[in-house]
Amino acid sequence: MRSNVVSQIKDKAIWIVFVVLFIAFAIANDRFVSASNLFTIARQVSMYGIAAVGMTFVILIGGIDLAAGSIITVVNVVCAYLMVKMNFGMVSAVLTALFLAAAIGAINGFLVAKISMPAIIATFATQIIFEGAAYLLSGGVPVYGFDERFKFIGQGYVGPVPVPVIIMGLCFALGAFILNKTYFGRYFYAVGGNEEASKLSGIRVKWIKFLIYSLSGLFAGLAGIVMLSRTNSAQPTAGKGFEFDVITCVVLGGVSVSGGYGKISNVIAGVLIIGILTNGMVLMNVSSYTQMVVKGIVLILAVGFDSIQNVRSVSKV
Amino acid sequence: MNEEFVLELQHITKVYPGVVALKDVSLEVKKGEILALIGENGAGKSTLIKTCSGAVIPTSGKIVVNGKEFDSMTPQLAAENGIAIIYQEFNNVKGLSAAENLFLGNPIKKGIVIDKKAMEREAEKAFAQLNIKINPKTLVGDLTVGYQQMVEIAKAIKQNAKVLIMDEPSAPLTSAEVESLFKICELLKSQGVSIVYISHRLEEIFRLSDRIVVLRDGEYIKTLQTKESHVEELIHLMVGRDLTETYPDRKNTINEDEVVLELDNVSGNGNHDISFKLRKGEVLGLGGLVGAGRTELAQVIFGAAEKTSGRIVFNGKEINPKSPREAIDLGIALVPEDRKRHGALLDVSVKNNISMPIYKRISTASVINSKIEIETANKYKTELLIKTPSINQQVKNLSGGNQQKVILGKWLAANSELIIFDEPTRGIDVGAKFEIYKLINKMVELGKTVLLISSEMEELMGMSDRIIVLAEGHMIGELDKNSFDQKAIMRLASAVVGG
Ligand SMILES: Nc1ncnc2c1ncn2[C@@H]1O[C@H](COP(=O)(O)OP(=O)(O)OP(=O)(O)O)[C@@H](O)[C@H]1O
Ligand SMILES: [Mg+2]
Numbered sequence: 001m002r003s004n005v006v007s008q009i010k011d012k013a014i015w016i017v018f019v020v021l022f023i024a025f026a027i028a029n030d031r032f033v034s035a036s037n038l039f040t041i042a043r044q045v046s047m048y049g050i051a052a053v054g055m056t057f058v059i060l061i062g063g064i065d066l067a068a069g070s071i072i073t074v075v076n077v078v079c080a081y082l083m084v085k086m087n088f089g090m091v092s093a094v095l096t097a098l099f100l101a102a103a104i105g106a107i108n109g110f111l112v113a114k115i116s117m118p119a120i121i122a123t124f125a126t127q128i129i130f131e132g133a134a135y136l137l138s139g140g141v142p143v144y145g146f147d148e149r150f151k152f153i154g155q156g157y158v159g160p161v162p163v164p165v166i167i168m169g170l171c172f173a174l175g176a177f178i179l180n181k182t183y184f185g186r187y188f189y190a191v192g193g194n195e196e197a198s199k200l201s202g203i204r205v206k207w208i209k210f211l212i213y214s215l216s217g218l219f220a221g222l223a224g225i226v227m228l229s230r231t232n233s234a235q236p237t238a239g240k241g242f243e244f245d246v247i248t249c250v251v252l253g254g255v256s257v258s259g260g261y262g263k264i265s266n267v268i269a270g271v272l273i274i275g276i277l278t279n280g281m282v283l284m285n286v287s288s289y290t291q292m293v294v295k296g297i298v299l300i301l302a303v304g305f306d307s308i309q310n311v312r313s314v315s316k317v
Numbered sequence: 318m319n320e321e322f323v324l325e326l327q328h329i330t331k332v333y334p335g336v337v338a339l340k341d342v343s344l345e346v347k348k349g350e351i352l353a354l355i356g357e358n359g360a361g362k363s364t365l366i367k368t369c370s371g372a373v374i375p376t377s378g379k380i381v382v383n384g385k386e387f388d389s390m391t392p393q394l395a396a397e398n399g400i401a402i403i404y405q406e407f408n409n410v411k412g413l414s415a416a417e418n419l420f421l422g423n424p425i426k427k428g429i430v431i432d433k434k435a436m437e438r439e440a441e442k443a444f445a446q447l448n449i450k451i452n453p454k455t456l457v458g459d460l461t462v463g464y465q466q467m468v469e470i471a472k473a474i475k476q477n478a479k480v481l482i483m484d485e486p487s488a489p490l491t492s493a494e495v496e497s498l499f500k501i502c503e504l505l506k507s508q509g510v511s512i513v514y515i516s517h518r519l520e521e522i523f524r525l526s527d528r529i530v531v532l533r534d535g536e537y538i539k540t541l542q543t544k545e546s547h548v549e550e551l552i553h554l555m556v557g558r559d560l561t562e563t564y565p566d567r568k569n570t571i572n573e574d575e576v577v578l579e580l581d582n583v584s585g586n587g588n589h590d591i592s593f594k595l596r597k598g599e600v601l602g603l604g605g606l607v608g609a610g611r612t613e614l615a616q617v618i619f620g621a622a623e624k625t626s627g628r629i630v631f632n633g634k635e636i637n638p639k640s641p642r643e644a645i646d647l648g649i650a651l652v653p654e655d656r657k658r659h660g661a662l663l664d665v666s667v668k669n670n671i672s673m674p675i676y677k678r679i680s681t682a683s684v685i686n687s688k689i690e691i692e693t694a695n696k697y698k699t700e701l702l703i704k705t706p707s708i709n710q711q712v713k714n715l716s717g718g719n720q721q722k723v724i725l726g727k728w729l730a731a732n733s734e735l736i737i738f739d740e741p742t743r744g745i746d747v748g749a750k751f752e753i754y755k756l757i758n759k760m761v762e763l764g765k766t767v768l769l770i771s772s773e774m775e776e777l778m779g780m781s782d783r784i785i786v787l788a789e790g791h792m793i794g795e796l797d798k799n800s801f802d803q804k805a806i807m808r809l810a811s812a813v814v815g816g
Contacts, residue, residue, distance in 0.1 A: 182683040183676030186669055193662040200621060200659050201673045201727070204643035294407040 014254055014269040021273060025280035032283060039162055043230075045275035046164035047072075047223040049268070050252075051246045053175035053220030054105075056267050057212045059250050061192040061277030062259025063119040065213065067108055068220040068246055071101050072239030075224030077134040080234035082142035083150070090150050098221045100255040104130060105217015110208035127243075135236045144233035149175045171219065176231040176264040188212065192259030248277075248295060249274050269279075274298075322381075323348050323511050324369070324400065325482045329378035331364055331535075332584060333714065335706040338364045339375070342537045343351055346480060347775050351470040351502060351512045353522040353543070354367035354386065356532035357746040358556055358706035358718025362515050366482045368396045378790050383479075401473030403719065405489070405744075411458030419472050427797055440588050443471045447501050454514050461608065462541065463494030470501060474510070482513040485717070487521055491606045491772060492807070499525060517718070517746050518773075519548050531555055551624035556748040564779035565751065566756040570598035571782060576630075577766045577777070578618070578735055582611035582626055586613040588790040590627070594650050595735070598766040600757065600782030603812045604774070610790040611770045612654060615737045618768075619651040620644040631735070647673060654770070660724040663713035667705055668694040670712055670723050674731040697726030700756065702749050718745045729756060737768040754780060761762045 026033045051068055058065045079097035082088035088096070104126060111122035156163040179185040187208050190198040199205050223242075228234055253270025255262030277298070281291050324346040331339040339361045344379055346352050354362050358390040367373035371390035378388045385609060409418050416436045417424070419687045424431045425439065440453035449467045457465055466486060489497045502512055502525060516522060523533055523543060531538040531554045538554050565789070575597040583591045588610045589627060595601050603611045618621035618629060620638025629636050631647060641651070653659035662670050671694045672679065679689045694708040701722040705715055722742055728736060738757070747784040757767055757780060771777045777784060778801045786794045786809040794809040796802075 012362060066770075087365055179689075181679045183685055184683065186673070186676055186685070188660050189665050189669070190673055193664040196659055197662055198673075200641050202642045202653065203673070204640070204642050256664075260662075 011266075012253065014266050016270045018273050018276075021276055021280075025276055025283075027299070028281045029280065030032075030279060035160075037283075038281070039165070041272075041275045041279045042165045042168075043162045044279060045271050046168040047163065047227050047230075047242075048249050048274060049168040049247050049271045050171045050226065051220045051223040051242070052249045052267055053171045053264070054212075054216030055243075055246045055250045056175060056253070056255055056262060057117075057188055057265060058216045059247070060188045060259060060262050061212055061257045062257075063112060063121060063209070063211060063212070064247070065105075065216045065220075066120065066123040066243050067104060067109065067126040067130065068216065069239035069242035069244075070134065071104050071220040072126045072215055072224035072227060072242050073235075073237065074130050075101050075102065075136040075221045076234040077138045077143065077236060077240040079228055080135060080146070081227060083147065084143055085146050090147050094225055097225065098218060101221020101224065102218040103213050105214040105220070107214030108217065111159060112213060113206040113209035118216070119253075129152045129266055131240070137234040140236050142235050146232065150229055151232065152229070154226050154231075164230070167222070167226060171222070172264055172268055179264060184211070186210065189260060192256075192261070194260070196303070223313045238280065245274060245295070248299045248302065252298065257303060257307075270302075321347050321455060323383060324513075325379075325381040325502075326365065326368065327379040327381060329365065329375045329380075331361075331368070331373060333420075335710070336714075337535055340537045342532065342535070344537065344540070346511045346513060347528075348479075348511055349509045350527045351506055351514055351530055352524055352527045354513055354515045354531060354532065354552065355517070355519075355522060355555060357748055357804075358744075359534075359703075359716040360532040360555075360746075361716075362532060363484055363536040364400060365718060366484060366513060366515070367385045367657075368402050369480075369482060371518065372402075391648075396411070396476060399477055399479035400482065401476065401478035401480070402484070403466065403469050403473065403486060404484055407469050409457045409465060409468060409787050411456065413445075413457060414454050415451050415457055415460065415468050416453035418468055418477060418766070419443060419453075421472070422660075425688075439475075440471075443475050443783055444595070446699075447471055449472065449501070452513040455468055461494070462489045463491065463497065466490070466494075466498070467501065470505075474505070478510065478514065478518070479810045483592050484515045485517070485744055487516055487518060492774065493606070494813075495521070516572060517744060517750075519551055519747070523548070530638065533557060535665070539757060543597070551605075551655075555746065565755045565758055568762060570761045570764075572597040572764075577632060578768075579628075579630040579631065580801070581628040583614075583617065583629060585624040585626070587616050588617065588787075591792050593785055593792070593795070595766055595768060597766055598761045599782050600766055600780055602777040602784040603770045603787060604777050604784050604806050605793075607808065608789075609787040611787055612739055613650055613790070615739055615768070615770060615784055617647070621629035621651070625663055645731065645733070648764070649737070650728045650733035650735070651737045652739060653729045654739040654743065655676055658724040661712045661720050663720075664711055665712055666709045667698065667703065667715070667723055668708040671708075671727045671730050673727060675717055693730050694726075697730060700729075700752065701726050702752060715738060718749065722749060723744055725753065725756075731761075733765070735766045735768065737770070739770045741769070742771070777806075 025035050053063055055068060075097045078100055080094050082093040082096060083090065092184055095223060108123050108126055111117045114120045152163060154164055158166060179188065190203055191205050191208050224239065227238060249270040250267055251257060252273055253267030255267060276290065322345040326342065329339050342365060356362050362517045364373055368375045371392055374389045380390055410421065419440045420436050425435045426432060437453040444451050451464055455703060457468060461769050486498060491500060506514060514525060524622065524816065526543045529543055529546065532556060573596060576594050577597050578595040580591050580593055591614060598722045605611050613622065617624050620643050621642050636647060638647065669688060672690045676685060679686045698708055703722045704719050712723055725741060742753055745753065761767055769780055782798055784801065785792060785797045786806055788810055
């Protein structure tokens, strides 16, 4: 049926946007489509992609995680500090940092689920706290001098494929698996769609929220590890503003900001669009301030599209 | 053009992805008549009337108002042309007074400030015109559903509506409130206002309407003169087959010695000292007026509201469910009455809605067994006659009655031991009602126990083994099957409790 095709296309609209942008940049700049540049793009977006999985969960339940950026900073500083100053082994340093990331997420979860604080305020507060804490710990100076093997996570290759891209791929697969195949993934949609009905269905709404914010912290933490390995030095402002890009990716990928609707497959497109947009603009020597303007506009377009659709479906009732 | 018709819908077709909601439907509304619009759940009634307000844009067809032709409407156009629709979810502002609601959007002003006094005076007049007694100063949120609806009607009339369209107006009302609604309808009719009335309650249709239009599967079937028709004919036209009985027979399934649920002086959530026993295989009816505390009591048993004193004993053990999760784990289910707020997950598919309470059970190491999920969804789609192109359809795209069926299916799938039904057939068509009754019977025959809340007296008497009547949060009386009597129940229900 024709109208069925239309709704199919609507669902995949973001991929069409991606293809169009891709072709546009390919025409505008001949360096854009080289294999090495494409892998560069994938590597650049990998951190956003990894964090986007957790952020997708959060936005699915109608929440927001503004602490993602400062979690990345904390992970950078703490992991580096443990390895360089405390002589931790690589693995135990990474695991400790990831645990800390999940714990910060859990604090957000506690504030939102148990204390019923609005997510935007709770995560804003933790963002500031941990940004400050990371700065205090590092003393405001970069920490560096890691084991050579640590570079592999962010700079290594398996065959032609960069390791961070593989990690991102695995995270996407895990995210899609959780949302589509596990019962608690279904609960995410339920809680985002109708909290009251979810509660009456026997879903432990508070526990789900707590879980989601912890997961968001964990994914952000993993992105932080990748970043640390790529840059090979922990900057005390490493993750500043990072959450903005992640939220843009997720919303661009069609996850409804009012909760209850979204797909990982489209979030991938959102991540890739931000990737080629940034890369394309860099290749074309667009200044970073112009890039900010463009990305802000993209965010408005993405949210605006979502809101318009919401208004439409409400007025139908 | 025909002078006589105030509103004509001509050859309306509406196509949704995968669904043809309306196929070439035409109908006319005469001046000063009450036209009933009936059909099964998903027949297209709501969709059809929404084309009159622009809430639905027809794929093709014309809307003719007083001879003026439109391809589609907007809410403004509808208002300008004297068409008002009262949906089931009212568009009122609960925090404003009745008078302010009446003037919502165009308040009476004195300079730049609103003139409350004048609005209250005007509101008083508007209410008096409809013979309704509402203090214009009362906050709408403090009014009962019935009065809220009357405020909506008054608003429509104040805006000079010539055609008043009501989508299942009686569904949330008590019998007394339905009587007042009828009086208002008659009054409006005598003033030359035309009314389009949608309802699944056929006795209302026969009392009220002049003509009846029947839809089935999105198609126009027939127009009848109410006086020349009868219930069997209507049902036949709606369902496309004969339905002889209203309530299916049930074997006596009660196990006298096995008490499944016992309430011992339970208070809380607005109820006081409620005590009763519910035996295995029994259907216990909870009667009373809307606001008597029946839903509130159900919430206490289900752990959705707090108990302040008393004991709840379930299967011989005292229980204190603190959350629905605990109650569900114990084997208690609640089918809630308010489907929009409590029941359905509108953005989620039919399949996921039905499986929501059982996901944990049908998962191995957290991974859902999708085969069982699909089988379960299909089973209840068939058994409850859920009309949807696919179990993957989002629930918000289903008709109101079919949403209700999805919620029902969800709790049937949960396979609990005690099931509390809160108004299970509200807004459900005759054919499906019968299926639901059969399911309730099947459940008690399988050894389950049912607590049934219903404001439809006939249904309560037809389905229950025993009825308990509540009024204002107190238990007023108990009736056995052989002493069921509509008048007696009504008398108990409207009892005024001392204090
Ligand atoms: N937005 C939509 N998208 C897809 N299908 C829809 C949409 N709205 C309605 N439908 C379908 O159109 C058909 C008619 O629905 P409608 O709400 O008009 O039924 P109804 O006669 O009012 O039923 P009820 O008695 O249950 O309220 C149904 O099959 C429904 O699933
Ligand atoms: Mg309807």
